[in-house]
Amino acid sequence: MTASTYQSPPPLNRAHAAAELAGLQRTSRTVHRAVWGVAVGVMVYGAGNVTGLLLAHGVHPAIAWMLSPMVDLGLIVALVGGSALDRYGVRAGWLTMLRWTAGLMTWSLNAAGPALAPKGVDAVGVLIHSCGPVLLLFVAEAAASVQRGIAVAEARLRAEMDAAAPATPPAPPTPAPAAAPEEPAPATAPAKPRTSKSAATSNRPRRTAARPADVDELMPLGWRIAADHEARGIPLTRDRLRDAVRQTGQSISTDRAGVLLARLRTEAPADPADHPTLIPEQITQGGDH
Incomplete structure (x- = not known):
């Protein structure tokens, strides 16, 4: 019994590769929208929790609302920048660190209320307030991995489309003109005035090459x-x-x-x-x- 060997799938033709490429682009947009849906939900849900926590600790109401949007803006920078780079298969260590830092800050601010309850730690409250931030962290990481994989697949499909493009056939050779039969020269011919070669050349219309557009x-x-x-x-x-x-x-x-x-x-x-x-x-x- 011989061990089976893995065989790569045959290359797609141009039409199939274009269809696969369009499907990958739709998947990329769907993942992008899903990440933003989770992120917006966590931001809106956490704004009330964080503001209430700061008010309970004596922060003035005029500025108590500012902390949650600041953390959310840092998370937005990480999500937008990471999504742009992931489409080209590029990893950015600082963006990953920012994404995790902002996510952990969001989780800490949301879970701080039940964790610091006067009667002791409210485990159920901590779990409830942790669902959104923890979900956002893992969804963002999974989406980044998906986008990088899609970028690799898109590059392979584009290469197959270029390889499947029909080549331009060479032009057929131009047949040489047939030699004209020789005719006897006339006995006498009137002399023609000679014109210089430069004058004849100057009278010919000149062809100008097409100038590429600026x-x-x-x-x-x-x-x-x-x-x-x-x-x-x-x-x-x-x-x-x-x-x-x-x-x-x-x-x-x-x-x-x-x-x-x-x-x-x-x-x-x-x-x-x-x-x-x-x-x-x-x-x-x-x-x-």
Whole structure:
């Protein structure tokens, strides 16, 4: 009896890979919304508990409400920053530490009331007040792991889609022109005036190479592409911007796409009409690379 060996699944074709990629993106958005749902619930529930605890310890009512939002803002920084980096498979130690610190602070402030009760520790109260913060800690960590796994799977699917793209067939060779039959030269031919080679060349129409569009000329198109990606919840990267611009027939290099992306992130459109919510279908289908 021979031991069975693991065989990796066969590569997907382009259509199946695109469908799998869309499913992963929907899953990522669902996980992101679920984490924020738990976080908002814990923040709202804990605001009343923390404010009541501070009032019971002599803190002035005008400032007693401030502590809970401060801790919540620290947790928001950790959740937003971690979600942005997890989509690209990047780990940030400081964000993880901030997430746990803010989560433990939230748990401590929520459980302090029943834990410091005058008649002794209220174990049931501590358990009830611990459910939300503890759940948020583990949901945030699990979501970060899921997002990193999705980022790895997306990279693999994009590589398979690029590999499955049909290659452009080579152009057939141009046949050589057939030699014309020789004709006898006429006995006498009138002499033609000679023209210099430079004069003949100067009379020919000159062809000018198509000039690639400047970054300034691509800004309106870039804003439309950015609006489309934002509406679909897809982060706009340099390669996706480059491919979307090329789908419209414009010529753009990877470096110029990076410059255009940097300007889109720092400049607002001068005309609101340059920033619609939708762009042509050809850009929508080609801007996810």
